Amino acid sequence: MSVDGDSSPLSSSGSDDFAALLNEELAGISSDESLEEEADETDQDHDGEEEEVYEELNVEDADFAPKRSKRQRLDMLDDDEGLHCSTSLEPVSQSSDVSVQLEICAHPSLIKGMCVKCGRMVDDVSAVALGYIHKDLKVGSDELARLRNKDLKSLFRKKKLYLVLDLDHTLLNSTHFQHISPDEEYLKSQTDSLQDLPNGNLFQLDSMRMFTKLRPFVRTFLKEASNMFEMYVYTMGERPYAMEMARLLDPGKIYFDSRVISQADCTQKHQKGLDVVLGAESAVIILDDTEYVWRQHKENLILMDRYHYFSSSGRSFNLNNRSLAELKRDESEPDGALATILEVLKRIHQLFFDLEQDDDLMRRDVRQVLKTVRSEVLKGCKLVFSRVWKIGEQVENQRLWEVAEELGAICCKELDASVTHVVSTDMGTEKSRWAVKYKKFLVNPSWIEAANFLWQRQPEDSFAVNDSKKEH
Protein backbone atom coordinates (compact mmCIF):
# COMPACT_ATOMS: atom_id res chain seq x y z
CA MET A 1 0.00 0.00 0.00
CA SER A 2 1.16 3.49 -0.73
CA VAL A 3 1.82 6.22 1.80
CA ASP A 4 1.86 9.01 -0.73
CA GLY A 5 -0.89 10.59 1.26
CA ASP A 6 1.76 11.89 3.56
CA SER A 7 3.52 13.95 0.94
CA SER A 8 0.45 15.35 -0.76
CA PRO A 9 -1.61 16.07 2.28
CA LEU A 10 -5.00 16.69 0.80
CA SER A 11 -5.49 14.08 -1.85
CA SER A 12 -8.25 11.97 -0.56
CA SER A 13 -11.78 10.94 -1.11
CA GLY A 14 -12.87 13.91 0.98
CA SER A 15 -12.05 16.26 -1.85
CA ASP A 16 -14.29 14.40 -4.19
CA ASP A 17 -17.07 14.84 -1.71
CA PHE A 18 -16.30 18.53 -1.70
CA ALA A 19 -16.34 18.90 -5.46
CA ALA A 20 -19.41 16.73 -5.72
CA LEU A 21 -21.13 18.86 -3.16
CA LEU A 22 -20.40 22.01 -5.08
CA ASN A 23 -21.61 20.45 -8.27
CA GLU A 24 -24.76 19.29 -6.67
CA GLU A 25 -25.43 22.74 -5.29
CA LEU A 26 -24.87 24.31 -8.63
CA ALA A 27 -26.48 21.68 -10.82
CA GLY A 28 -28.66 22.90 -13.60
CA ILE A 29 -27.71 26.56 -13.34
CA SER A 30 -24.98 26.83 -15.92
CA SER A 31 -25.85 29.69 -18.23
CA ASP A 32 -24.26 30.47 -21.58
CA GLU A 33 -22.02 32.94 -19.86
CA SER A 34 -20.59 30.38 -17.54
CA LEU A 35 -19.85 27.95 -20.35
CA GLU A 36 -17.90 30.62 -22.13
CA GLU A 37 -15.95 31.34 -19.00
CA GLU A 38 -15.22 27.71 -18.52
CA ALA A 39 -13.81 27.39 -21.99
CA ASP A 40 -11.58 30.32 -21.24
CA GLU A 41 -10.25 28.93 -18.07
CA THR A 42 -9.34 25.51 -19.36
CA ASP A 43 -6.25 26.90 -21.09
CA GLN A 44 -4.55 27.20 -17.79
CA ASP A 45 -1.44 25.22 -17.22
CA HIS A 46 -2.50 23.06 -14.36
CA ASP A 47 -1.41 19.55 -14.28
CA GLY A 48 -3.34 16.40 -14.12
CA GLU A 49 -5.39 15.63 -11.16
CA GLU A 50 -5.72 19.14 -9.90
CA GLU A 51 -7.03 20.50 -13.12
CA GLU A 52 -10.07 18.38 -13.05
CA VAL A 53 -11.34 19.82 -9.82
CA TYR A 54 -10.10 23.26 -10.72
CA GLU A 55 -12.41 23.38 -13.69
CA GLU A 56 -15.31 22.28 -11.65
CA LEU A 57 -14.59 25.05 -9.23
CA ASN A 58 -14.36 27.53 -12.02
CA VAL A 59 -17.75 26.70 -13.36
CA GLU A 60 -18.87 27.65 -9.97
CA ASP A 61 -16.63 30.71 -10.02
CA ALA A 62 -18.26 32.13 -13.08
CA ASP A 63 -21.68 31.62 -11.72
CA PHE A 64 -20.80 32.93 -8.39
CA ALA A 65 -22.15 36.44 -8.58
CA PRO A 66 -25.59 35.81 -10.05
CA LYS A 67 -26.14 32.84 -7.79
CA ARG A 68 -25.36 34.61 -4.61
CA SER A 69 -28.23 33.18 -2.70
CA LYS A 70 -27.08 29.67 -3.48
CA ARG A 71 -23.61 30.50 -2.33
CA GLN A 72 -24.92 31.87 0.88
CA ARG A 73 -26.71 28.64 1.58
CA LEU A 74 -23.63 26.66 0.72
CA ASP A 75 -21.80 28.63 3.31
CA MET A 76 -24.22 27.82 5.98
CA LEU A 77 -23.81 24.13 5.50
CA ASP A 78 -21.85 24.13 8.67
CA ASP A 79 -23.69 25.27 11.72
CA ASP A 80 -20.62 26.43 13.55
CA GLU A 81 -20.96 30.14 14.06
CA GLY A 82 -17.35 31.07 13.50
CA LEU A 83 -17.31 29.79 9.98
CA HIS A 84 -19.39 32.31 8.11
CA CYS A 85 -18.09 33.52 4.85
CA SER A 86 -16.61 36.97 4.50
CA THR A 87 -18.57 37.92 1.42
CA SER A 88 -21.08 40.66 1.32
CA LEU A 89 -24.03 41.17 -0.94
CA GLU A 90 -24.11 43.39 -3.96
CA PRO A 91 -26.68 44.01 -6.67
CA VAL A 92 -26.75 41.28 -9.28
CA SER A 93 -26.60 43.92 -12.01
CA GLN A 94 -22.98 44.62 -11.08
CA SER A 95 -21.83 41.33 -12.43
CA SER A 96 -23.25 41.97 -15.85
CA ASP A 97 -21.36 45.27 -15.94
CA VAL A 98 -18.18 43.38 -15.30
CA SER A 99 -18.81 40.94 -18.10
CA VAL A 100 -19.26 43.83 -20.54
CA GLN A 101 -15.91 45.17 -19.40
CA LEU A 102 -14.31 41.80 -19.94
CA GLU A 103 -15.08 41.73 -23.61
CA ILE A 104 -13.31 44.97 -24.41
CA CYS A 105 -10.31 44.56 -22.13
CA ALA A 106 -6.95 45.23 -23.81
CA HIS A 107 -5.17 43.17 -21.13
CA PRO A 108 -2.68 45.92 -20.23
CA SER A 109 -0.53 43.81 -17.95
CA LEU A 110 -0.42 40.39 -16.41
CA ILE A 111 0.47 38.85 -13.09
CA LYS A 112 0.95 35.10 -13.07
CA GLY A 113 -0.67 35.10 -16.47
CA MET A 114 -3.79 36.84 -15.21
CA CYS A 115 -4.86 40.14 -16.70
CA VAL A 116 -4.71 42.81 -14.00
CA LYS A 117 -7.77 44.52 -15.43
CA CYS A 118 -10.22 41.73 -16.17
CA GLY A 119 -8.75 38.83 -14.21
CA ARG A 120 -8.72 36.45 -17.15
CA MET A 121 -5.82 34.18 -18.05
CA VAL A 122 -4.05 35.73 -21.03
CA ASP A 123 -1.09 34.69 -23.11
CA ASP A 124 0.80 37.77 -24.27
CA VAL A 125 4.27 36.84 -25.44
CA SER A 126 5.24 40.40 -26.31
CA ALA A 127 4.69 41.72 -22.81
CA VAL A 128 7.86 42.80 -20.98
CA ALA A 129 8.59 41.13 -17.67
CA LEU A 130 9.20 43.61 -14.84
CA GLY A 131 10.42 41.10 -12.31
CA TYR A 132 11.86 43.74 -10.03
CA ILE A 133 8.38 45.08 -9.31
CA HIS A 134 6.81 41.66 -8.93
CA LYS A 135 8.34 38.35 -9.91
CA ASP A 136 5.38 37.41 -12.08
CA LEU A 137 4.53 40.79 -13.57
CA LYS A 138 4.46 41.33 -17.33
CA VAL A 139 3.46 44.60 -18.94
CA GLY A 140 2.25 45.04 -22.51
CA SER A 141 3.93 47.64 -24.73
CA ASP A 142 0.91 49.96 -24.95
CA GLU A 143 0.57 49.88 -21.21
CA LEU A 144 4.28 50.65 -20.78
CA ALA A 145 3.86 53.70 -22.99
CA ARG A 146 0.79 54.77 -21.05
CA LEU A 147 2.49 54.32 -17.69
CA ARG A 148 5.58 56.23 -18.82
CA ASN A 149 3.54 59.11 -20.11
CA LYS A 150 1.44 59.30 -17.00
CA ASP A 151 4.49 59.04 -14.77
CA LEU A 152 6.34 61.71 -16.67
CA LYS A 153 3.61 64.22 -16.02
CA SER A 154 3.60 63.63 -12.29
CA LEU A 155 7.41 63.63 -12.25
CA PHE A 156 7.62 66.97 -14.04
CA ARG A 157 5.19 68.43 -11.56
CA LYS A 158 7.80 67.64 -8.94
CA LYS A 159 10.52 69.03 -11.19
CA LYS A 160 12.28 65.70 -11.38
CA LEU A 161 13.91 63.52 -14.02
CA TYR A 162 14.96 59.86 -13.92
CA LEU A 163 18.45 58.75 -12.92
CA VAL A 164 19.59 55.19 -13.58
CA LEU A 165 22.62 54.20 -11.49
CA ASP A 166 25.05 51.38 -12.04
CA LEU A 167 26.55 49.82 -8.90
CA ASP A 168 29.99 48.31 -9.45
CA HIS A 169 32.76 50.83 -10.13
CA THR A 170 30.18 53.60 -10.28
CA LEU A 171 28.76 53.84 -6.76
CA LEU A 172 30.87 51.23 -5.02
CA ASN A 173 33.48 48.50 -5.32
CA SER A 174 33.15 44.92 -4.05
CA THR A 175 35.56 42.03 -3.76
CA HIS A 176 35.38 38.46 -2.54
CA PHE A 177 37.14 37.50 0.69
CA GLN A 178 39.56 35.26 -1.14
CA HIS A 179 40.67 38.02 -3.50
CA ILE A 180 41.94 40.32 -0.76
CA SER A 181 45.65 40.92 -1.25
CA PRO A 182 48.11 40.61 1.69
CA ASP A 183 48.42 44.38 1.83
CA GLU A 184 44.65 44.69 2.12
CA GLU A 185 44.32 42.31 5.07
CA TYR A 186 44.33 45.27 7.44
CA LEU A 187 40.87 46.21 6.13
CA LYS A 188 39.34 43.29 8.00
CA SER A 189 39.78 45.14 11.28
CA GLN A 190 38.45 48.39 9.85
CA THR A 191 35.04 47.41 8.54
CA ASP A 192 32.02 49.38 9.67
CA SER A 193 29.15 47.90 11.61
CA LEU A 194 26.18 46.61 9.69
CA GLN A 195 24.09 47.94 12.57
CA ASP A 196 24.98 51.46 11.56
CA LEU A 197 24.57 51.42 7.79
CA PRO A 198 23.93 55.13 7.23
CA ASN A 199 27.37 56.07 8.54
CA GLY A 200 29.53 53.25 7.26
CA ASN A 201 31.40 52.93 3.99
CA LEU A 202 33.38 49.68 4.25
CA PHE A 203 31.34 46.58 4.94
CA GLN A 204 32.04 42.91 5.46
CA LEU A 205 29.15 40.84 4.13
CA ASP A 206 29.63 37.34 5.48
CA SER A 207 26.65 35.83 3.71
CA MET A 208 28.14 36.77 0.34
CA ARG A 209 31.76 36.37 1.48
CA MET A 210 32.41 39.83 0.24
CA PHE A 211 33.78 43.23 1.15
CA THR A 212 32.06 46.29 -0.21
CA LYS A 213 33.50 49.79 -0.22
CA LEU A 214 31.18 52.66 -1.02
CA ARG A 215 32.63 55.35 -3.22
CA PRO A 216 33.51 58.54 -1.36
CA PHE A 217 30.74 61.15 -1.49
CA VAL A 218 28.10 58.60 -2.45
CA ARG A 219 25.77 59.38 0.45
CA THR A 220 25.78 63.09 -0.25
CA PHE A 221 25.41 62.34 -3.92
CA LEU A 222 22.28 60.20 -3.41
CA LYS A 223 20.75 62.69 -1.01
CA GLU A 224 21.17 65.61 -3.37
CA ALA A 225 20.36 63.69 -6.52
CA SER A 226 17.11 62.45 -4.97
CA ASN A 227 15.86 66.03 -4.96
CA MET A 228 16.24 66.21 -8.73
CA PHE A 229 15.66 62.64 -9.84
CA GLU A 230 13.64 59.54 -9.30
CA MET A 231 16.40 56.97 -9.01
CA TYR A 232 16.86 53.39 -10.16
CA VAL A 233 19.64 50.94 -9.44
CA TYR A 234 20.53 49.00 -12.58
CA THR A 235 23.22 46.35 -12.29
CA MET A 236 24.43 43.31 -14.17
CA GLY A 237 24.84 41.69 -10.78
CA GLU A 238 22.38 39.12 -9.51
CA ARG A 239 19.32 40.10 -7.56
CA PRO A 240 20.48 39.16 -4.03
CA TYR A 241 23.65 41.19 -4.58
CA ALA A 242 21.71 44.12 -6.01
CA MET A 243 19.31 44.11 -3.07
CA GLU A 244 22.13 43.94 -0.55
CA MET A 245 23.97 46.84 -2.19
CA ALA A 246 20.75 48.85 -2.33
CA ARG A 247 20.37 48.22 1.38
CA LEU A 248 23.87 49.55 2.08
CA LEU A 249 23.31 52.62 -0.06
CA ASP A 250 19.76 53.26 1.00
CA PRO A 251 19.11 51.76 4.43
CA GLY A 252 16.05 53.96 4.93
CA LYS A 253 14.58 52.76 1.61
CA ILE A 254 13.87 56.31 0.58
CA TYR A 255 15.80 56.50 -2.69
CA PHE A 256 15.08 53.34 -4.65
CA ASP A 257 11.93 51.76 -3.22
CA SER A 258 11.33 48.77 -5.52
CA ARG A 259 13.36 50.28 -8.35
CA VAL A 260 16.29 47.88 -8.21
CA ILE A 261 16.93 46.22 -11.55
CA SER A 262 19.34 43.31 -11.80
CA GLN A 263 20.65 40.89 -14.40
CA ALA A 264 17.59 38.68 -14.51
CA ASP A 265 15.45 41.66 -15.51
CA CYS A 266 17.45 42.44 -18.65
CA THR A 267 15.64 41.52 -21.82
CA GLN A 268 18.82 41.15 -23.91
CA LYS A 269 21.91 39.24 -22.95
CA HIS A 270 24.84 41.42 -21.83
CA GLN A 271 22.81 44.55 -22.53
CA LYS A 272 21.09 46.91 -20.20
CA GLY A 273 17.93 48.44 -21.62
CA LEU A 274 15.56 51.19 -20.63
CA ASP A 275 12.73 48.95 -21.81
CA VAL A 276 12.30 47.70 -18.24
CA VAL A 277 12.47 51.18 -16.73
CA LEU A 278 9.12 52.86 -16.18
CA GLY A 279 10.47 56.17 -17.37
CA ALA A 280 10.35 57.91 -20.74
CA GLU A 281 13.72 57.77 -22.51
CA SER A 282 13.58 61.50 -23.06
CA ALA A 283 13.85 62.06 -19.31
CA VAL A 284 16.42 59.44 -18.27
CA ILE A 285 20.06 59.99 -17.40
CA ILE A 286 22.28 56.96 -16.89
CA LEU A 287 25.47 56.82 -14.84
CA ASP A 288 27.61 53.80 -15.66
CA ASP A 289 31.28 52.99 -16.04
CA THR A 290 30.59 50.50 -18.84
CA GLU A 291 29.63 51.96 -22.16
CA TYR A 292 28.92 48.93 -24.32
CA VAL A 293 26.03 47.61 -22.21
CA TRP A 294 24.05 50.72 -23.13
CA ARG A 295 24.32 50.29 -26.89
CA GLN A 296 20.71 51.38 -27.35
CA HIS A 297 20.94 54.37 -25.04
CA LYS A 298 24.34 56.01 -25.51
CA GLU A 299 22.74 59.43 -25.67
CA ASN A 300 21.40 59.01 -22.15
CA LEU A 301 24.71 57.89 -20.70
CA ILE A 302 27.20 59.76 -18.57
CA LEU A 303 30.25 57.54 -18.60
CA MET A 304 31.86 57.26 -15.17
CA ASP A 305 35.50 57.03 -14.32
CA ARG A 306 35.91 53.57 -12.76
CA TYR A 307 36.23 53.33 -9.02
CA HIS A 308 38.76 50.62 -8.16
CA TYR A 309 39.29 50.41 -4.44
CA PHE A 310 40.39 46.79 -4.13
CA SER A 311 43.36 45.34 -6.00
CA SER A 312 41.28 42.50 -7.45
CA SER A 313 39.07 45.07 -9.12
CA GLY A 314 41.91 46.85 -10.90
CA ARG A 315 43.42 43.51 -11.95
CA SER A 316 40.22 42.48 -13.68
CA PHE A 317 40.68 45.55 -15.88
CA ASN A 318 44.37 44.85 -16.41
CA LEU A 319 45.47 47.63 -14.14
CA ASN A 320 48.53 46.53 -12.23
CA ASN A 321 49.27 49.51 -10.06
CA ARG A 322 48.75 49.24 -6.33
CA SER A 323 45.14 49.57 -5.27
CA LEU A 324 43.75 52.46 -3.26
CA ALA A 325 43.21 50.03 -0.41
CA GLU A 326 46.82 48.86 -0.52
CA LEU A 327 48.02 52.44 -0.56
CA LYS A 328 45.62 53.24 2.30
CA ARG A 329 44.22 56.04 0.20
CA ASP A 330 40.90 56.80 -1.41
CA GLU A 331 39.31 58.94 -4.06
CA SER A 332 38.86 62.55 -2.96
CA GLU A 333 35.54 63.22 -1.28
CA PRO A 334 35.06 66.83 -2.45
CA ASP A 335 36.70 66.48 -5.87
CA GLY A 336 36.04 62.85 -6.76
CA ALA A 337 33.97 61.51 -9.63
CA LEU A 338 30.63 61.58 -7.83
CA ALA A 339 31.03 65.15 -6.60
CA THR A 340 32.03 66.22 -10.11
CA ILE A 341 29.12 64.44 -11.75
CA LEU A 342 26.66 65.80 -9.21
CA GLU A 343 27.53 69.29 -10.43
CA VAL A 344 26.95 68.18 -14.02
CA LEU A 345 23.60 66.69 -13.03
CA LYS A 346 22.59 69.90 -11.32
CA ARG A 347 23.42 71.84 -14.45
CA ILE A 348 21.48 69.46 -16.70
CA HIS A 349 18.52 69.55 -14.35
CA GLN A 350 18.59 73.33 -14.25
CA LEU A 351 18.82 73.67 -18.02
CA PHE A 352 16.04 71.17 -18.55
CA PHE A 353 13.54 72.92 -16.31
CA ASP A 354 14.61 76.51 -16.81
CA LEU A 355 14.60 76.68 -20.58
CA GLU A 356 12.44 79.63 -21.46
CA GLN A 357 11.68 78.77 -25.04
CA ASP A 358 9.06 76.19 -25.95
CA ASP A 359 6.90 75.83 -22.92
CA ASP A 360 5.80 72.26 -23.43
CA LEU A 361 7.87 70.32 -20.91
CA MET A 362 6.62 67.02 -22.27
CA ARG A 363 8.40 67.66 -25.52
CA ARG A 364 11.78 68.41 -24.01
CA ASP A 365 14.52 65.85 -24.24
CA VAL A 366 17.21 65.44 -21.64
CA ARG A 367 19.46 63.80 -24.24
CA GLN A 368 19.57 67.11 -26.07
CA VAL A 369 20.46 68.93 -22.86
CA LEU A 370 23.16 66.36 -22.13
CA LYS A 371 24.61 66.95 -25.55
CA THR A 372 24.59 70.71 -25.06
CA VAL A 373 26.28 70.57 -21.69
CA ARG A 374 28.91 68.20 -23.07
CA SER A 375 29.59 70.43 -26.02
CA GLU A 376 30.50 73.29 -23.70
CA VAL A 377 33.42 71.46 -22.10
CA LEU A 378 36.04 72.07 -24.81
CA LYS A 379 34.23 74.90 -26.52
CA GLY A 380 36.67 77.23 -28.27
CA CYS A 381 39.42 74.61 -28.56
CA LYS A 382 40.72 73.72 -31.99
CA LEU A 383 42.72 70.50 -31.96
CA VAL A 384 45.28 68.90 -34.22
CA PHE A 385 46.41 65.36 -33.44
CA SER A 386 49.95 64.14 -33.83
CA ARG A 387 51.08 60.52 -33.61
CA VAL A 388 47.93 59.62 -31.65
CA TRP A 389 46.82 57.01 -34.14
CA LYS A 390 48.50 54.94 -36.78
CA ILE A 391 49.20 56.29 -40.22
CA GLY A 392 46.45 55.56 -42.69
CA GLU A 393 43.67 55.25 -40.11
CA GLN A 394 40.49 57.14 -40.86
CA VAL A 395 40.95 59.79 -38.19
CA GLU A 396 37.39 61.04 -38.12
CA ASN A 397 36.27 57.61 -36.92
CA GLN A 398 38.67 57.47 -34.03
CA ARG A 399 37.10 57.49 -30.59
CA LEU A 400 39.27 60.29 -29.30
CA TRP A 401 38.39 62.48 -32.27
CA GLU A 402 34.70 61.73 -31.70
CA VAL A 403 34.92 62.40 -27.98
CA ALA A 404 36.71 65.72 -28.53
CA GLU A 405 34.02 66.82 -30.95
CA GLU A 406 31.25 65.76 -28.57
CA LEU A 407 32.96 67.92 -25.96
CA GLY A 408 32.68 70.87 -28.30
CA ALA A 409 36.20 71.02 -29.69
CA ILE A 410 36.89 71.49 -33.37
CA CYS A 411 39.22 68.81 -34.70
CA CYS A 412 41.26 69.25 -37.86
CA LYS A 413 44.11 67.61 -39.69
CA GLU A 414 46.20 70.57 -40.78
CA LEU A 415 47.92 73.25 -38.73
CA ASP A 416 46.91 76.86 -39.02
CA ALA A 417 46.99 79.93 -36.81
CA SER A 418 43.54 79.25 -35.33
CA VAL A 419 44.65 75.92 -33.85
CA THR A 420 44.79 76.14 -30.03
CA HIS A 421 45.99 72.66 -29.00
CA VAL A 422 48.20 69.95 -30.41
CA VAL A 423 47.37 66.57 -28.93
CA SER A 424 50.44 64.40 -29.23
CA THR A 425 52.25 61.42 -27.80
CA ASP A 426 55.70 62.57 -28.86
CA MET A 427 57.58 65.84 -28.37
CA GLY A 428 59.66 65.25 -31.45
CA THR A 429 57.04 65.36 -34.16
CA GLU A 430 56.80 68.28 -36.54
CA LYS A 431 53.39 69.29 -35.16
CA SER A 432 54.60 69.13 -31.57
CA ARG A 433 57.56 71.34 -32.39
CA TRP A 434 55.20 73.73 -34.18
CA ALA A 435 53.10 73.98 -31.03
CA VAL A 436 56.12 74.85 -28.92
CA LYS A 437 57.35 77.39 -31.43
CA TYR A 438 54.02 79.23 -31.70
CA LYS A 439 53.22 78.89 -27.97
CA LYS A 440 50.20 76.68 -28.53
CA PHE A 441 49.07 74.16 -25.89
CA LEU A 442 50.78 70.81 -26.29
CA VAL A 443 48.96 68.04 -24.40
CA ASN A 444 48.87 64.24 -24.32
CA PRO A 445 45.63 62.39 -25.18
CA SER A 446 44.68 61.91 -21.50
CA TRP A 447 43.77 65.57 -21.48
CA ILE A 448 40.74 64.74 -23.59
CA GLU A 449 39.91 61.62 -21.54
CA ALA A 450 40.06 63.62 -18.33
CA ALA A 451 37.83 66.36 -19.70
CA ASN A 452 35.46 63.61 -20.80
CA PHE A 453 35.14 62.12 -17.32
CA LEU A 454 35.26 65.36 -15.38
CA TRP A 455 33.06 67.38 -17.72
CA GLN A 456 35.53 70.23 -17.42
CA ARG A 457 38.46 71.48 -19.41
CA GLN A 458 41.55 70.42 -17.48
CA PRO A 459 44.68 72.54 -16.86
CA GLU A 460 46.94 71.82 -19.83
CA ASP A 461 50.21 71.79 -17.87
CA SER A 462 49.07 68.70 -15.97
CA PHE A 463 49.01 66.81 -19.27
CA ALA A 464 52.40 67.59 -20.75
CA VAL A 465 53.76 65.35 -23.49
CA ASN A 466 56.64 63.14 -22.39
CA ASP A 467 59.92 64.01 -23.97
CA SER A 468 60.95 60.69 -25.43
CA LYS A 469 64.58 61.79 -25.89
CA LYS A 470 64.96 62.79 -22.24
CA GLU A 471 63.57 59.49 -21.07
CA HIS A 472 66.18 57.47 -22.93
Place this chain on the structure above:
Amino acid sequence: MFFHIVLERNMQLHPRHFGPNLRDKLVAKLMKDVEGTCSGRHGFVVAITGVDNVGKGLIRDGTGFVTFPVKYQCVVFRPFKGEILEAAVTIVNKMGFFAEAGPVQIFVSNHLIPDDMEFQSGDIPNYTTSDGSVKIQRDSEVRLKIIGTRVDATEIFCIGTIKDDFLGVINDPGAAA
Protein backbone atom coordinates in the same frame (compact mmCIF):
# COMPACT_ATOMS: atom_id res chain seq x y z
CA MET B 1 -14.85 32.08 1.38
CA PHE B 2 -14.63 29.54 4.18
CA PHE B 3 -15.83 25.99 3.94
CA HIS B 4 -16.14 23.31 6.54
CA ILE B 5 -15.36 20.03 4.89
CA VAL B 6 -14.29 16.49 5.56
CA LEU B 7 -10.96 15.32 4.19
CA GLU B 8 -9.04 12.12 4.42
CA ARG B 9 -5.36 11.53 4.70
CA ASN B 10 -3.00 8.64 5.15
CA MET B 11 -0.85 9.29 8.19
CA GLN B 12 2.41 7.50 8.70
CA LEU B 13 3.43 7.08 12.30
CA HIS B 14 6.73 5.97 13.85
CA PRO B 15 6.43 2.88 16.07
CA ARG B 16 7.74 4.81 19.08
CA HIS B 17 4.38 6.59 19.29
CA PHE B 18 2.41 3.39 19.73
CA GLY B 19 0.81 3.18 23.14
CA PRO B 20 -2.07 4.68 25.11
CA ASN B 21 -1.59 8.13 23.51
CA LEU B 22 -1.56 6.91 19.95
CA ARG B 23 -4.64 8.83 18.93
CA ASP B 24 -3.38 12.09 20.45
CA LYS B 25 -0.07 11.68 18.68
CA LEU B 26 -1.86 11.10 15.44
CA VAL B 27 -4.03 14.20 15.82
CA ALA B 28 -1.07 16.35 16.81
CA LYS B 29 0.86 15.21 13.77
CA LEU B 30 -2.15 15.78 11.56
CA MET B 31 -2.47 19.38 12.72
CA LYS B 32 1.21 20.00 12.27
CA ASP B 33 1.22 18.52 8.78
CA VAL B 34 -1.98 19.97 7.42
CA GLU B 35 -2.85 23.30 9.02
CA GLY B 36 -1.50 26.20 7.02
CA THR B 37 -0.95 24.20 3.86
CA CYS B 38 -2.62 24.97 0.58
CA SER B 39 -3.98 22.89 -2.20
CA GLY B 40 -5.41 23.83 -5.53
CA ARG B 41 -8.50 21.84 -4.75
CA HIS B 42 -9.63 23.23 -1.46
CA GLY B 43 -7.62 26.31 -0.78
CA PHE B 44 -5.88 26.88 2.51
CA VAL B 45 -6.48 24.63 5.45
CA VAL B 46 -7.15 27.07 8.24
CA ALA B 47 -7.87 24.71 11.13
CA ILE B 48 -8.75 21.12 11.88
CA THR B 49 -11.97 21.03 13.86
CA GLY B 50 -12.35 17.36 14.53
CA VAL B 51 -11.29 13.84 13.69
CA ASP B 52 -14.16 11.68 12.51
CA ASN B 53 -12.45 8.37 12.15
CA VAL B 54 -9.10 6.70 12.34
CA GLY B 55 -9.02 3.59 10.22
CA LYS B 56 -7.09 0.39 10.67
CA GLY B 57 -3.35 0.82 10.61
CA LEU B 58 -1.27 -0.95 8.03
CA ILE B 59 2.25 -1.96 9.00
CA ARG B 60 4.89 -1.16 6.42
CA ASP B 61 7.32 -3.92 5.65
CA GLY B 62 10.83 -3.35 6.84
CA THR B 63 10.41 -0.05 8.66
CA GLY B 64 7.74 -0.76 11.19
CA PHE B 65 5.98 2.48 10.35
CA VAL B 66 2.22 2.22 10.37
CA THR B 67 -0.09 3.99 7.99
CA PHE B 68 -3.48 5.09 9.30
CA PRO B 69 -6.25 6.48 7.11
CA VAL B 70 -7.61 9.46 9.02
CA LYS B 71 -10.87 11.21 8.24
CA TYR B 72 -11.03 14.73 9.65
CA GLN B 73 -13.10 17.89 9.54
CA CYS B 74 -11.42 21.15 8.73
CA VAL B 75 -12.07 24.75 7.79
CA VAL B 76 -10.64 25.74 4.43
CA PHE B 77 -10.39 29.17 2.86
CA ARG B 78 -10.65 29.66 -0.86
CA PRO B 79 -11.33 32.97 -2.61
CA PHE B 80 -13.72 33.07 -5.54
CA LYS B 81 -14.29 35.38 -8.42
CA GLY B 82 -16.89 37.97 -7.40
CA GLU B 83 -16.20 37.56 -3.72
CA ILE B 84 -15.72 40.62 -1.53
CA LEU B 85 -12.75 40.43 0.82
CA GLU B 86 -11.14 42.66 3.36
CA ALA B 87 -7.40 42.81 2.99
CA ALA B 88 -4.34 44.59 4.36
CA VAL B 89 -2.18 46.55 1.89
CA THR B 90 1.43 45.38 1.76
CA ILE B 91 3.12 47.08 -1.19
CA VAL B 92 2.14 50.20 -3.13
CA ASN B 93 3.75 51.16 -6.45
CA LYS B 94 3.08 52.77 -9.80
CA MET B 95 1.37 49.66 -11.09
CA GLY B 96 -1.12 49.44 -8.26
CA PHE B 97 -0.98 47.77 -4.87
CA PHE B 98 -0.64 44.34 -3.32
CA ALA B 99 -2.73 43.27 -0.38
CA GLU B 100 -3.11 40.19 1.77
CA ALA B 101 -6.20 38.51 3.12
CA GLY B 102 -4.70 35.91 5.40
CA PRO B 103 -2.60 33.68 3.19
CA VAL B 104 -4.06 35.00 -0.07
CA GLN B 105 -2.16 37.63 -2.05
CA ILE B 106 -4.22 40.04 -4.11
CA PHE B 107 -3.10 42.60 -6.65
CA VAL B 108 -5.21 45.65 -7.45
CA SER B 109 -3.89 47.43 -10.53
CA ASN B 110 -4.19 51.16 -11.05
CA HIS B 111 -6.82 50.39 -13.70
CA LEU B 112 -9.07 49.18 -10.93
CA ILE B 113 -8.38 51.95 -8.48
CA PRO B 114 -10.88 54.84 -8.77
CA ASP B 115 -9.73 57.42 -11.33
CA ASP B 116 -9.66 60.24 -8.81
CA MET B 117 -6.92 58.49 -6.85
CA GLU B 118 -3.39 59.34 -7.99
CA PHE B 119 -0.15 57.60 -7.24
CA GLN B 120 2.24 59.58 -5.04
CA SER B 121 5.82 58.36 -4.82
CA GLY B 122 8.09 59.19 -1.92
CA ASP B 123 9.02 57.72 1.44
CA ILE B 124 5.60 56.14 1.78
CA PRO B 125 4.20 55.50 -1.70
CA ASN B 126 0.43 55.85 -1.78
CA TYR B 127 -2.69 56.47 -3.82
CA THR B 128 -4.56 59.58 -2.72
CA THR B 129 -7.65 61.43 -3.86
CA SER B 130 -7.08 64.98 -5.11
CA ASP B 131 -8.65 66.46 -1.96
CA GLY B 132 -6.45 64.22 0.19
CA SER B 133 -9.41 62.73 2.02
CA VAL B 134 -8.74 59.12 1.09
CA LYS B 135 -5.33 57.51 1.06
CA ILE B 136 -4.16 53.97 0.38
CA GLN B 137 -0.73 53.09 1.67
CA ARG B 138 1.07 50.23 3.34
CA ASP B 139 -1.00 48.76 6.18
CA SER B 140 -4.23 50.39 5.01
CA GLU B 141 -7.18 48.04 5.16
CA VAL B 142 -9.26 47.84 2.03
CA ARG B 143 -12.46 46.13 0.98
CA LEU B 144 -12.02 44.71 -2.49
CA LYS B 145 -13.73 42.44 -4.96
CA ILE B 146 -11.94 39.45 -6.47
CA ILE B 147 -12.14 39.39 -10.26
CA GLY B 148 -9.68 36.62 -10.98
CA THR B 149 -8.06 33.80 -9.08
CA ARG B 150 -5.13 31.61 -9.87
CA VAL B 151 -4.79 28.56 -7.72
CA ASP B 152 -1.46 26.79 -7.71
CA ALA B 153 -0.36 23.81 -5.69
CA THR B 154 1.01 25.94 -2.89
CA GLU B 155 -0.45 29.40 -3.26
CA ILE B 156 -3.51 31.31 -4.33
CA PHE B 157 -3.13 34.61 -6.11
CA CYS B 158 -5.97 36.96 -6.97
CA ILE B 159 -6.65 40.03 -9.01
CA GLY B 160 -8.95 42.47 -7.26
CA THR B 161 -10.73 45.74 -7.82
CA ILE B 162 -11.74 48.64 -5.60
CA LYS B 163 -13.40 50.50 -8.46
CA ASP B 164 -16.96 49.79 -7.49
CA ASP B 165 -19.58 50.90 -5.01
CA PHE B 166 -18.83 50.22 -1.35
CA LEU B 167 -15.26 49.19 -2.07
CA GLY B 168 -12.07 50.91 -0.99
CA VAL B 169 -10.34 51.96 2.19
CA ILE B 170 -12.01 50.87 5.39
CA ASN B 171 -9.17 51.76 7.74
CA ASP B 172 -6.27 54.08 7.04
CA PRO B 173 -3.34 54.00 9.46
CA GLY B 174 -2.11 57.36 8.10
CA ALA B 175 -5.38 59.09 8.98
CA ALA B 176 -5.02 58.34 12.67
CA ALA B 177 -1.51 59.72 12.82
